[in-house]
Amino acid sequence: MSIIFNHVNYIYDADTKHSSYALKDINLQINKGEFIGIIGHTGSGKSTLTQLMNALLKPTDGEVYFEGVDINSNGYNKKELRSRVGLVFQYPEHQLFEADVFSDVCYGPKNLGLSKKEAELRAFEALRLVGMDNEYYYQSPFDLSGGQKRRVAIAGVLAMKPEVLILDEPTAGLDPKGRDEILDQITRLKKETGITIILVSHSMEDVAKYVDRLIVMNQGQIMYDDTPREVFKHAESLQESGLALPRVTYIMHELKKLGVPVDTKAITVEEAAMEIASLLRK
Amino acid sequence: MGIIRTDKLAYEYIRRDEEGNPEGITRAIDGVSIDIVPGEFVAILGHNGSGKSTFAKHINSILHATEGTVWVDGKDVADPDNVWDVRQTAGMVFQNPDNQIIGQIVEEDVGFGPENMGVPTKEIWERVEESLKAVHMYKYKDKSPNKLSGGQKQRVSIAGVLAMHPKCIILDEPTAMLDPGGRKEVIRAVRALNQVENITVLLITHYMDEVIYADRVLVMDKGRIALQGTPKEVFSQVERLKELRLDVPQEILLARSLNEMGISIPENILGVKEMAQCIAQEYFG
Amino acid sequence: MLRDITIGQYYQEDSVIHRLDPRVKLAGTVLYIVLLFAFEGIFGYIMAALALFIVVKLTRIPFKYMIRGLKPVVMILMITVFFNLFLTPGQVLVVLWKLTITKEGIIIAGKMAIRLCLLIISASVMTLTTTPNQLTDGLEKSMGFLNKAKVPVHEISMMMSIALRFIPILLEETDKIMKAQIARGADFETGGLIKRAKALVPLLVPLFIAAFRRANDLAMAMEARCYRGGDGRTKMKPLIYKKEDRIAYAIMMGYILILLIARVVCGLR
Structure with a gap:
């Protein structure tokens, strides 16, 4: 009931002098029901990793298994795989094309060969799950705001009823409020449906407070794979690989540098305040 | 008189339905008056749709005001004779790095502006060199922009504007599409231009951590200026910022939480180091 | 591909x-x-x-x-x-x-x-x-005599240069949209001619929208950098x-x- 990567390599432009490893010897297991964040700077290989999960890319070496079957073996039904492992690309609103929101969301289920009625039922369900009101259903998707377009695009993938939902940079280009709304919606979705969710992002701050497990990618390899709190202990090496920690975590590390015997593990403002307060009260 | 000045600037456009019939009028900018002095670093914050980008596009006459006036270095931008002077004085960097690089090679792109202005060949090369050096991109001068990271592309765009020798640079959400590393690179380059070259900077963004070092922050909402002042003044208004759909720096929130717990820490300290120093002082007495 | x-x-x-x-x-x-x-x-x-x-x-x-x-x-x-x-x-x-x-x-x-x-x-x-810039410079200079016949040589070569510059970007974009639609169950590879042509709609509509958005952005960026046609323009690499x-x-x-x-x-x- 999981996705497994076994010694996976992925090489770009293999036959030119520009050939380079996008991924190098990746071993990974993703279990059913997990809420995972994959973090890394641009070019760290995180997008390649997600595209390998639903066979949009084929590994140069190694195997990717879904529920125990090699997804790149001959005769494997990739279309079915892609409906079970749903992938929402970065700026997914750029893939919208139908005249109205509702038809666009129906596109996925229809491709699966479902009846019109079943496709529409799924579209309703998916739009409800992303929190879109009925009044928008028959509007052109191009007239919506950036945040709403993105919800529609996510619904387009959800309507295929995936068991695993991968979201590549779901908050890119949104303002702080839009970002919080989308992430809250995803968390609610996770609670309501219990599906496996993989959030891909370059922002620690966004993802850390939502996920249970954090995978940090750096130069095509897995750098850390642990709970957010454990990962954040490596503040300096994370910063070196171009990632940003929550500002409070930086404050705690800075305090320690100044000689204050503070525990640096805080990742939220509340935790940091408690820690500092208990110190100052002594 | 300021280098950029606007007086009761307003911009309206007609909303149309699917058949193209007018539905109503949207007032995207609604009476904005600002005055930016030479050498200043001014940041405009605002959520998406607050009118901040629309406002910026008036300054170098890409959009034309419905009401009010904009002056750049004393010249009215509405006067067609001033357009090219204005665009040279106030250079603009846009959000999407891929959609503003014209050259296929870094140095050719940086030379595009001076070429358009009719600068002699020898001087173009000098300008390209100094501009690329100013943003630390000189060693990439003969690379294809497609091979650069987002942050590097934006620095090339900044160099492209610098080569026109502007007095002022307007950056319209230059970091919105970048990762944290790229954001840091770009903001560092912008601050250096302001401090070393003394170029006036107008930075438009929705990331609060980029504006901490600005001299002045303007917060826009519904086409108006909702809040303005020094970063400290603006960021201490936590509730108001949340209403305006913006983030508040965590150091301010931390100070607030500590105060609620009965520990007195000033609620207007900005910057990670500054905050840590303040708490350390409290600790060591 | x-x-x-x-x-x-x-x-x-x-x-x-x-x-x-x-x-x-x-x-x-x-x-x-x-x-x-x-x-x-x-x-x-x-x-x-x-x-x-x-x-x-x-x-x-x-x-x-x-x-x-x-x-x-x-x-x-x-x-x-x-x-x-x-x-x-x-x-x-x-x-x-x-x-x-x-x-x-x-x-x-x-x-x-x-x-x-x-x-x-x-x-x-x-x-x-x-490079496209060199190429268009070359074309512009060797075709310069056509200017007298009122052929907009500079404009044509600038258009070519931009088209070439955007080919890799648009290809990447096509690849991305294609993958995004495949992830939604699209099938670009099987079926008869009509079915295949129909399957292209979800690819072409977003692609055209993206191309127009880029063209618009680029025009704005060029104007902001004082581009006003070939008159009075100097060359960095004559x-x-x-x-x-x-x-x-x-x-x-x-x-x-x-x-x-x-x-x-x-x-x-």
Whole structure:
């Protein structure tokens, strides 16, 4: 009931002098029901990793298994795989094309060969799950705001009823409020449906407070794979690989540098305040 | 008189339905008056749709005001004779790095502006060199922009504007599409231009951590200026910022939480180091 | 798949071919193509292949990389070969149902295939070794005389240059949208012609929207950087012939001479 990567390599432009490893010897297991964040700077290989999960890319070496079957073996039904492992690309609103929101969301289920009625039922369900009101259903998707377009695009993938939902940079280009709304919606979705969710992002701050497990990618390899709190202990090496920690975590590390015997593990403002307060009260 | 000045600037456009019939009028900018002095670093914050980008596009006459006036270095931008002077004085960097690089090679792109202005060949090369050096991109001068990271592309765009020798640079959400590393690179380059070259900077963004070092922050909402002042003044208004759909720096929130717990820490300290120093002082007495 | 198209893309390398004046490369390519059609005998082809081989070696671009650029045109190649093979009258060799293959057909189809391959590789050598800016500068300068006939030479070459600059970006975009729709169960590869054409709608609509958005952004960025057409514009890299360029012209002349002498004196074609 999981996705497994076994010694996976992925090489770009293999036959030119520009050939380079996008991924190098990746071993990974993703279990059913997990809420995972994959973090890394641009070019760290995180997008390649997600595209390998639903066979949009084929590994140069190694195997990717879904529920125990090699997804790149001959005769494997990739279309079915892609409906079970749903992938929402970065700026997914750029893939919208139908005249109205509702038809666009129906596109996925229809491709699966479902009846019109079943496709529409799924579209309703998916739009409800992303929190879109009925009044928008028959509007052109191009007239919506950036945040709403993105919800529609996510619904387009959800309507295929995936068991695993991968979201590549779901908050890119949104303002702080839009970002919080989308992430809250995803968390609610996770609670309501219990599906496996993989959030891909370059922002620690966004993802850390939502996920249970954090995978940090750096130069095509897995750098850390642990709970957010454990990962954040490596503040300096994370910063070196171009990632940003929550500002409070930086404050705690800075305090320690100044000689204050503070525990640096805080990742939220509340935790940091408690820690500092208990110190100052002594 | 300021280098950029606007007086009761307003911009309206007609909303149309699917058949193209007018539905109503949207007032995207609604009476904005600002005055930016030479050498200043001014940041405009605002959520998406607050009118901040629309406002910026008036300054170098890409959009034309419905009401009010904009002056750049004393010249009215509405006067067609001033357009090219204005665009040279106030250079603009846009959000999407891929959609503003014209050259296929870094140095050719940086030379595009001076070429358009009719600068002699020898001087173009000098300008390209100094501009690329100013943003630390000189060693990439003969690379294809497609091979650069987002942050590097934006620095090339900044160099492209610098080569026109502007007095002022307007950056319209230059970091919105970048990762944290790229954001840091770009903001560092912008601050250096302001401090070393003394170029006036107008930075438009929705990331609060980029504006901490600005001299002045303007917060826009519904086409108006909702809040303005020094970063400290603006960021201490936590509730108001949340209403305006913006983030508040965590150091301010931390100070607030500590105060609620009965520990007195000033609620207007900005910057990670500054905050840590303040708490350390409290600790060591 | 789409990343494989190499025509129109620049491959950065420091070679003697890269350094040549774009006008030399333009003239060379045009000349090469003309000669390819003028000398269509075995000798002509051997010379053409040899010349191209030497030039390709000089560019230092991996040959494999260049060959990949041929893949997208294989379809066109097949169609041409097919028509020539079956529709040329002459000495009948094989009859397949209603189609006949003639000796002349085989020869013409073979020649056509060789010619097309050489033509495409030579054209891609030019674009791989010349940046679009150089290319358009070269075109602008060598076509300058058309200005007098009110042909907007500068505008046309600027449009070309921008088109070339955006080819890789739009290809990447196409690839991304395609993948996004495949992830939603789209099928671009099976079914009849009508089904396939229909399947392209979810790809083409977003692609056009993206292209217009980019065009709009780019126009704005160009205006903001004082672009106002070709008048009063100076050049960062004005074109001046160097020693290498003169040598290249001399080599081209030599090449023509060899072909001519071979034809006139030895009767080789």
